[in-house]
Amino acid sequence: MSASDEIFILGINMTKFGKHFDKDVVDLGAEAMMAALGDGGVTMADMGILAAGNLMGSGGVGQQLQKQVGQTGIPVYNVSNACATGATALRTAIMAIKAGECDMGIAVGVEKLAGAGLLGGSVAKQSDKHEWEPSGRLGAVTGVDGRIGSATMPALFAQIGVEYGHKYGGVDAELFARISEKNHSHSTLNPLAAYTKAMSLEQIMGDMMIAYPNTRPMCSANCDGAAAAVVVSGSKLRTMSLEQQRRAVKVSASVLTSDPYEEACQVLPNVNTLTRNAAIQAYETAGVGPSDLDLVELHDCFATAELVHYDNLMLCEEGGAADFFNSGAPWRTGATPVNVSGGLQSKGHPISATGIANIWEVCHHLRGEAGDRQIDGAQVGLAHVIGLGSACGVHVLEKSALGSAA
């Protein structure tokens, strides 16, 4: 086996996102894996690596999944990288193929998150005796979250959106709500989304406030779900059937970044620089630019986040995210459709599944299999995730030129 530069998605699947009371993490992950293998026309016998992502479980989900779908002794990597966990699992499988260790592998991300409530921040411990006792890295005598700002996800991402408005202007609470209106509208065409109801601007702005300016429908939906992808080297794919070659989707770029030091990122995570760095690297590697993209699935964990990533992914001029949205570009019928799946706000955000589910959405369109929401003639798409801390994954995907009638 030799190192391979070309990587393709051979099979991919996401489960229905939502509440799966009757299925555990292993059930959901196995369901996505079996379906991804079936989609690619292969079995576990063909896999040379398994990379598995799960954040909220007890650990070792990869080995548990092997016992569920097939134990062949291959290396298993259990990965954990915040909201970029799924993308990191996929990239782990891709790197193994690129390194020449195997020619095919499978990545899976799975999460049980329905009813999880508020994520992030830490709560002060309770004790019988009330005594101010400094502890931890800040020598805090009691909890800091809520007393010295807030590290909950809604609070952080709200500040990130407000900060963008401070920097560039032209941003108000209604703009963020209209981004959410777009994604909820898109979700009506996605049967696998957790929520598939359109919401009016009035409904969105009038809903329960979580962290200004984000109301409840402007926050990603905690839900259960899994997604899995089989990746294959170009040389191996060329030995497979024409149908497999035709449906395979080329991974033109697979990039993972973390945040470089910047002054303010010590107190408010900076989701901008590492996303821009990942995008620059991805466009350069893939040899495409933002204007070539037929669709984008970006990490709209909150409506405020979607706005800043228009800019970070360079879908618009620097500082021009509000104008970009106001032009109608990111709607399904616009120039650069963003989150046609409904995004995290309505499709849902089972954390570790998200970074593969967004790739499933793009593949679905590139294969021409997206049904009612199909972006006609889609050739190139981009999938982006970011996890706080921070980790950013960007994948550029292209319709395969293999297997098509010459």
Next chain:
Amino acid sequence: MSTTETTHEPSAGRVPHVDYLVLDNGDPYLVANECTSCGARFFDRRNACAACFATEFRVVPIATAGTVTAFTIVAFAAPGIPVPFVAAVVDCNGTSVKGNIINVEPDPANISTGMTVRLATFSLGIDDNGVEAIGYGFEPAG
């Protein structure tokens, strides 16, 4: 920061919420660990500077006045945290500081980025030993 016997009177019976809030030296102020090589500032301890990897730090005071660069009004928080409250980032003369905006009604009409604020303290309560914990926030200075 180690606990030291101090000759300053007012510290008796009071503790700061966090290490980097200084109460016992006149008006309250915040401090940071500053990299002696590049000037990067950190509110917790570092083995090496995140910016330049140097390993020497000195404790420096942070400006007590600043400008709000980001905020949110949190309406939904963990049990025991009173809501709503304003969480913000304040640019204190080049150093970004996290804190709540206090002594103002938490309403979007009253808070904006670019507003000037100053450090303020408040009581977090008194423990079983009679010691009062003091927290910090920022209040409108306009």
